[in-house]
Amino acid sequence: MNKKYNGKKITMAHGSGGKSSSDLIKDIFVDTFNNDYLSTMEDQARFDMPKGQLALTTDSFVVSPLFFKGGDIGKLAITGTVNDLAMSGAKPLYLTCGLILEEGFPIETLDQIIKSMQKTAEEADVKIVCGDTKVVEKGSADQIFINTAGVGVIEGDVSIHSNNAQVGDKIIVNGFIGDHGATIMQHRAELAISADISSDCQVLNHLVQKTLNLPGAIHAMRDATRGGVATVLNEIAQDSKVSILVQEDSLPIRIPTRGVCEILGLDPLYLANEGTLVCVVDKEYVDQVLKIMQQTKEGENACIIGEVFDSPKGVVALNTLFGGTKIIDKLVGDQFPRIC
Amino acid sequence: MKYVDEFRDPKQAKKILKEIEILCLEIELSEDRPIQIMEVCGGHTHSIFRYGLNQLLPKKLDFVHGPGCPVCVLPRSVVDNCISIANNKDVIFTTFGDAMRVPGSKQSLLDLKAEGADIRMVYSPLDALTIAKNNPEKRVVFFGLGFETTMPSTALSIMQAKKIEVNNFYLFCNHITIIPTIKAVLDSPGMRIDGFLGPGHVSLIIGTKPYDFIADEYHKPLVAAGFEPLDILQSVWMILKQLKNGEAKIENQYKRLVLDDGNASALDPISEVFELRDFFEWRGLGSINHSGVKINNKYRDFDAEVEFKLKEVTVTDPDVCQCGEVLKGILKPWECKVFGKECTPEIPLGALMVSTEGACSAHYSYGQNIDLINKK
Numbered sequence: 001m002n003k004k005y006n007g008k009k010i011t012m013a014h015g016s017g018g019k020s021s022s023d024l025i026k027d028i029f030v031d032t033f034n035n036d037y038l039s040t041m042e043d044q045a046r047f048d049m050p051k052g053q054l055a056l057t058t059d060s061f062v063v064s065p066l067f068f069k070g071g072d073i074g075k076l077a078i079t080g081t082v083n084d085l086a087m088s089g090a091k092p093l094y095l096t097c098g099l100i101l102e103e104g105f106p107i108e109t110l111d112q113i114i115k116s117m118q119k120t121a122e123e124a125d126v127k128i129v130c131g132d133t134k135v136v137e138k139g140s141a142d143q144i145f146i147n148t149a150g151v152g153v154i155e156g157d158v159s160i161h162s163n164n165a166q167v168g169d170k171i172i173v174n175g176f177i178g179d180h181g182a183t184i185m186q187h188r189a190e191l192a193i194s195a196d197i198s199s200d201c202q203v204l205n206h207l208v209q210k211t212l213n214l215p216g217a218i219h220a221m222r223d224a225t226r227g228g229v230a231t232v233l234n235e236i237a238q239d240s241k242v243s244i245l246v247q248e249d250s251l252p253i254r255i256p257t258r259g260v261c262e263i264l265g266l267d268p269l270y271l272a273n274e275g276t277l278v279c280v281v282d283k284e285y286v287d288q289v290l291k292i293m294q295q296t297k298e299g300e301n302a303c304i305i306g307e308v309f310d311s312p313k314g315v316v317a318l319n320t321l322f323g324g325t326k327i328i329d330k331l332v333g334d335q336f337p338r339i340c
Numbered sequence: 341m342k343y344v345d346e347f348r349d350p351k352q353a354k355k356i357l358k359e360i361e362i363l364c365l366e367i368e369l370s371e372d373r374p375i376q377i378m379e380v381c382g383g384h385t386h387s388i389f390r391y392g393l394n395q396l397l398p399k400k401l402d403f404v405h406g407p408g409c410p411v412c413v414l415p416r417s418v419v420d421n422c423i424s425i426a427n428n429k430d431v432i433f434t435t436f437g438d439a440m441r442v443p444g445s446k447q448s449l450l451d452l453k454a455e456g457a458d459i460r461m462v463y464s465p466l467d468a469l470t471i472a473k474n475n476p477e478k479r480v481v482f483f484g485l486g487f488e489t490t491m492p493s494t495a496l497s498i499m500q501a502k503k504i505e506v507n508n509f510y511l512f513c514n515h516i517t518i519i520p521t522i523k524a525v526l527d528s529p530g531m532r533i534d535g536f537l538g539p540g541h542v543s544l545i546i547g548t549k550p551y552d553f554i555a556d557e558y559h560k561p562l563v564a565a566g567f568e569p570l571d572i573l574q575s576v577w578m579i580l581k582q583l584k585n586g587e588a589k590i591e592n593q594y595k596r597l598v599l600d601d602g603n604a605s606a607l608d609p610i611s612e613v614f615e616l617r618d619f620f621e622w623r624g625l626g627s628i629n630h631s632g633v634k635i636n637n638k639y640r641d642f643d644a645e646v647e648f649k650l651k652e653v654t655v656t657d658p659d660v661c662q663c664g665e666v667l668k669g670i671l672k673p674w675e676c677k678v679f680g681k682e683c684t685p686e687i688p689l690g691a692l693m694v695s696t697e698g699a700c701s702a703h704y705s706y707g708q709n710i711d712l713i714n715k716k
Contacts, residue, residue: 255341262344264463265386322569323350324392329705332685333441333450 015135045129055090070198074116090152165240181271202275217285246306347568381539382409382697404669405699419444495609547602624663
């Protein structure tokens with residue numbers, strides 16, 4: 001970062017479109033994101049149409065705290081959009097970066113976040129090709145909001161849809177669930193809980209691309225962000241008009257995450273993840289998909305957690321460790337910790 | 341996870357379930373109906389559904405979900421009072437999370453928060469006290485609710501506030517007591533409960549002696565029970581054993597935490613800060629004598645009822661609600677006229693649909709379709 005920004009804060013001038021704006025854009029964004037599409041400083045990025053079906057998505061990121069164990073808002077802003085593209089089987093190509101900054105936000109912190117975005121973009125092999133920055137008065141926003149949109153290409157005859165789960169399919173997750181949600185919880189100062197957990201925040205596009213080498217193996221796929229694995233399973237069961245039965249004893253949950261959930265009365269199935277996918281796999285290919293995943297860093301703890309049945313349609317159930325069965329419904333609102 | 345998994349061992353469960361099944365066959369009731377065991381505490385209801393215990397137990401045994409979900413039994417007038425307090429511009433209103441969604445007669449705290457009121461979720465009354473220390477220009481109110489389980493921490497926070505002279509901290513006290521409530525259930529017409537799972541956390545505070553009247557006067561067994569699935573199964577087994585032998589005793593399954601005399605260090609602050617109210621209004625059960633506490637004169641400077649000049653208002657539940665009958669075990673949740681129709685977790689009419697520990701909400705979320713799945 002240019003030394004002139006040491007100790008400096010974002011002012012309304014940085015969003016005015018004048019010299020302060022263009023200096024900030026050049027010194028912080030263009031230098032860091034560093035690619036030919038952006039460096040032209042046009043009002044738009046231009047690129048040739050790739051062959052295949054285009055996939056387009058957008059996501060906004062607001063998180064408190066901005067920095068947490070295993071990630072930060074910048075990393076999230078890339079993984080979120082890259083993963084949303086990847087879940088269709090698309091290869092993510094280009095991202096945009098829209099920022100809303102609160103007046104008084106430290107420029108050094110902004111620089112840290114932008115560098116984290118670039119590092120994650122490099123890991124995902126995508127380029128951040130255009131952007132926009134607005135500054136709002138102090139109190140009108142909470143520090144920094146980021147929006148990223150992304151475009152990717154679905155090559156060949158890949159067909160992954162949430163309405164495509166078939167009876168007999170197996171449900172696979174790529175690793176431990178609930179870590180992101182539990183990490184954010186323990187960062188919130190008022191809780192005074194400390195546990196050795198970090199966010200699972202990671203890009204999943206390379207993992208997904210590898211599984212596409214088995215054509216037709218994956219029928220449906222979603223990343224289990226807000227609402228967690230339980231919500232994604234409900235969406236797939238409803239869209240595909242099938243029933244999903246999950247085995248509690250096969251759910252991969254780290255002990256510290258379980259501990260946080262036990263103390264607060266939360267269910268890890270509903271905790272947010274930022275690098276965890278749920279995929280519905282043709283039973284013929286299950287072993288091969290698992291093997292492919294387990295050979296990657298993102299999927300080394302991949303495992304089967306359940307199976308697709310015909311009915312009752314749209315319903316997700318769980319066989320408990322204890323031998324009982326319960327329905328895993330969608331949450332009405334947020335999960336609230338229980339009184340006692 | 342150590343000290344947790346031991347209490348969730350499916351192999352042990354199978355053994356106890358087998359014995360429970362045999363006991364159920366051996367018990368003869370005077371009328372043709374299932375054996376009814378009331379779990380008084382919402383925490384037990386939560387565990388029963390979480391582990392699917394109701395699916396594992398014999399059909400001849402029914403759980404009746406009792407009044408021990410403090411959120412569920414909050415009357416609408418109390419929520420209305422919370423809203424009138426939180427509406428003051430200089431107030432930071434603090435509450436446990438699950439009280440946020442409880443509907444008042446017009447809106448919930450969650451609705452009011454969306455309109456801009458400063459309402460914050462806390463995990464302990466001490467967090468609320470910290471907020472008061474950090475915001476001396478504001479009046480910080482803690483919404484105290486729950487049975488004897490949460491009373492000691494509230495009492496200690498008030499004592500602490502007095503000691504360190506925090507003058508902008510207030511308690512809106514809606515704590516309730518368990519014994520008069522169980523008595524009200526036992527006295528209600530049509531009551532047909534055969535035994536009680538005693539609330540484990542409350543018993544940890546008050547001990548088991550206060551339950552003696554249930555055995556002595558009403559001749560019903562009660563077993564103070566822990567919250568893990570094996571705790572609950574063992575307690576059910578203990579109740580059935582008594583029923584089979586024609587006994588009615590107060591027993592303690594939760595011996596690793598509960599002492600017969602309770603916990604003196606928790607009981608002392610309760611009697612230091614609180615005194616019994618003449619009566620308290622319950623959602624679904626109506627007014628029960630001496631079933632609530634308020635701040636005593638010594639600590640009245642911290643009483644939100646005094647500071648905000650709150651009036652006792654009674655707002656009755658909608659006529660169609662049958663929460664009372666469900667709470668007393670006369671109706672099953674799905675037998676209520678409005679269950680799943682006018683009353684759902686999204687738009688709860690009655691108390692029992694509000695919290696995930698409420699019997700109706702639990703049945704609505706977990707109960708439907710379960711038989712279809714069990715056929716697999």
